[in-house]
Amino acid sequence: MKLSEVAERIGGELKGSGEEEICGVAGIQEATVGEISFLANPRYAPQAAETKASAVIVTEDFDKPCPAALLRVKNPDAAFAKVAALFYTPPPLPELGVHPTAVVAGDVKLGKEVRIGAQCVIEAGVRIDDGTIISPQCYIGYQSRIGKNSRLYPQVSLRESVTIGDRTIIHNGTVLGSDGFGYSVNSKGVRTKIPQIGTVVIGDDVEIGANVTVDRARFGRTVIGNGVKIDNLVQIAHNVEIGDHAVIVAQVGISGSTTIGSRAILAGQAGLAGHLTVGEGAIVGPRSAVIKDVPDGVYVMGTPAMPVAKMKRTHASLMLLPRLKGRFTELEQKVKKLESALAGSGKKSTDNFES
């Protein structure tokens, strides 16, 4: 594809020849002749001078040296995503229908154009709607349901009665519907399992990363709303409810019965105690430990998590602490000297200091 055609498709302003043949995309450092790259983060601007790319997508006000043709756009990041898609050939899908090595129960209901990959196991009572792709080696438990045009990557496993909506993507190794962690305990510290007989309900347009675990409810439902995006290795305990369009970054853990408001963001490695409410649009900073409710729209951080301004104030004081300690000892010395000075002056009132 000629560079001029690329420019036309993404709607940018071209500076340089449009005749160059573009055959692929790459990062600014890795790109070579015939490839197009981009520059969104000003941090990487110095690399533009040395790029071997044939063209670079830049912001409208970009003014650094660059040997490549420039394509000026409002949002280089978004423009590059479009360009990358132009040159991307996706891998082939599993064949239409059921692979001969898959084990599918007799009463399973499959919609139109469903694909069931090699060595899947689909238990009785399952329903999978039109256009959904189940990659090889997945396990779909008894009476689970998956909507339209969803996609499960290899080795996903769903326990019984899990529901997944439309256009939802689940990555490899993720487990949906494992038992919640619930026990009664006797006086000797011996635990007895509390049956976990609820389910997991996952909405439309959700994406869940690899090796995530979502526990089924003790009773009722663990809920993941529409449009929620969950990164890898996240733990979601029983009876958690996650509002629409919330974002949960890698390695977050959410304890039982906690509710996450819609459009809330939980940054990487955060941990949330149980039975809490995180408000709509709230943000929990990376690695923060949430132990009480977070109001709507509030940004909390730290261990325990507190509003971010307070956390920063506290942290700044903490950093000053070693110096403060020195000043404090000095001040104690001064006061001591003041005391003896006053005592030496023979006034009655100095008696008070001997407490």
Place this chain on the structure above:
Amino acid sequence: MKLSEVAERIGGELKGSGEEEICGVAGIQEATVGEISFLANPRYAPQAAETKASAVIVTEDFDKPCPAALLRVKNPDAAFAKVAALFYTPPPLPELGVHPTAVVAGDVKLGKEVRIGAQCVIEAGVRIDDGTIISPQCYIGYQSRIGKNSRLYPQVSLRESVTIGDRTIIHNGTVLGSDGFGYSVNSKGVRTKIPQIGTVVIGDDVEIGANVTVDRARFGRTVIGNGVKIDNLVQIAHNVEIGDHAVIVAQVGISGSTTIGSRAILAGQAGLAGHLTVGEGAIVGPRSAVIKDVPDGVYVMGTPAMPVAKMKRTHASLMLLPRLKGRFTELEQKVKKLESALAGSGKKSTDNFES
């Protein structure tokens, strides 16, 4: 089942008609006509007034308004677990015997009423005792042994020579017996693998969550005692030993050769350094980082973990720090003024202050 019959089965005192037909259980907010719910946490008491449940299990002293019939019991939580079990129909088990798609070595010894699900791979020398269920797509490595009435959910994998006791439950995607993380390192920082030739031994009545990893010992055994309960995404390194009835909550990581006492509790996302001893009945708070031994029965918390009273005192001081800083600056000013006041009074002793 009539409500009166439910009351009889769980032994509570019924207030209201026992004629109502109960056909299921649900949470206090989700329940509808024909369902029974419960109220254990006082936090949710206001919801009782608006429940649509036909009956609610409450504490003996419950006195809030509620339109539903009430079933008064000592422990609503436990009573509800019983009721829920009454209405729960578990999904069908894999068929008795070996599924035709499973690959089972010739010398494998299977007890009575063992179930081996579709597409399992069972290697040579394995023994599986009476009544145990191996769900589809599990991998049981060479010479591993599983006791009676245990259950492996789909896609569990056991490496060679792993031993599991009776009545133990392992959830989807968990890996038992992967190599411990051990290398020798040369002067250039290049690492050479130290063979990990020990095993993993798991006791009776254990439950292990989803996507957990338990490494085999370098030599000897990584041990998980009887009655231990382990949540999802936990990491247990080589040569760790976990005492009977200990509880390990989600995303905890235990480094190599650390010993956890019986009935100890490690709360979510805690991390433990290697070669430590956590005493019997000790508690490690959520997200705490344990870097030295924890005595029996002691509750530690924080990073690094310290006895919880000390941690709270330290934390309280930390929270006061920004205010303290202001007061400190003020005090310095006052002392300065005192010094000049005394200096102004012309006493010899004030010379001392000019240090």
Place this chain on the structure above:
Amino acid sequence: MKLSEVAERIGGELKGSGEEEICGVAGIQEATVGEISFLANPRYAPQAAETKASAVIVTEDFDKPCPAALLRVKNPDAAFAKVAALFYTPPPLPELGVHPTAVVAGDVKLGKEVRIGAQCVIEAGVRIDDGTIISPQCYIGYQSRIGKNSRLYPQVSLRESVTIGDRTIIHNGTVLGSDGFGYSVNSKGVRTKIPQIGTVVIGDDVEIGANVTVDRARFGRTVIGNGVKIDNLVQIAHNVEIGDHAVIVAQVGISGSTTIGSRAILAGQAGLAGHLTVGEGAIVGPRSAVIKDVPDGVYVMGTPAMPVAKMKRTHASLMLLPRLKGRFTELEQKVKKLESALAGSGKKSTDNFES
């Protein structure tokens, strides 16, 4: 094998009879007659007195009581590893060639002496070189390539176009090449997936633990260099680059586009923000949260991570804080008394204190 022969093979100095027949290895506490053990950590020296082992490998200057024959060496740890290997019988490998239950695309290229285990799925365009072992139930995506003498344990899954080098080991349940976590977001907080069309490239002599996740690049490559060792449950985001011989301990999370220098060490449960550079040979302490670049060779620790000396100073001050608070209140009292004492003395200058 006679003890004298063991001594000969590992090159140690034998104290005691060499005639004893040794048939296995065990830890100092578990070992029994006919077994050889070792003592590297002085912490365990008292256990030597009570060992039932027939022989114990010790340091050259070991002088504690021990009933067993002693084998004195420079490095007992390394010597024991050698001895353990002498007595270890590894489990059988999958048969040479392709297991009849594996599903292998027609155009897959397999080198000499490749082993493909039961129920693997190998997609079109894959190439696997000489001597590599793919254990049962693995999934190798479209056009992925695996070098020579590498080993994948059961249930590893590779998405499309992933490259693995020679002599690399991947443990059970690990996912390589899942989509990076990248979305564009509109003004209503609704996210749209940004295609993740890059790849993952893994070097030679790498080892990756169980249930790890490595995301494919947004474009370009996520890179894991030669000799890198990665423990269990680690998260590596899109476009991360890890230098040769780096070490990543369990449950670490590395955010997108961060670069780890060669021979750097990231200790357990550390978290790294995105777009950072950790220098060559740098060390990130356990559970540390890295939010800015770490220079070559620097050891950082804490949340946020700072040079370890600074972190320790800050932490020491923090531990003193409760006591400091008491001393501070006392000092305020003293200053108050000094002020009234001076005021009582009737000097003009005391007026200054009433600010």
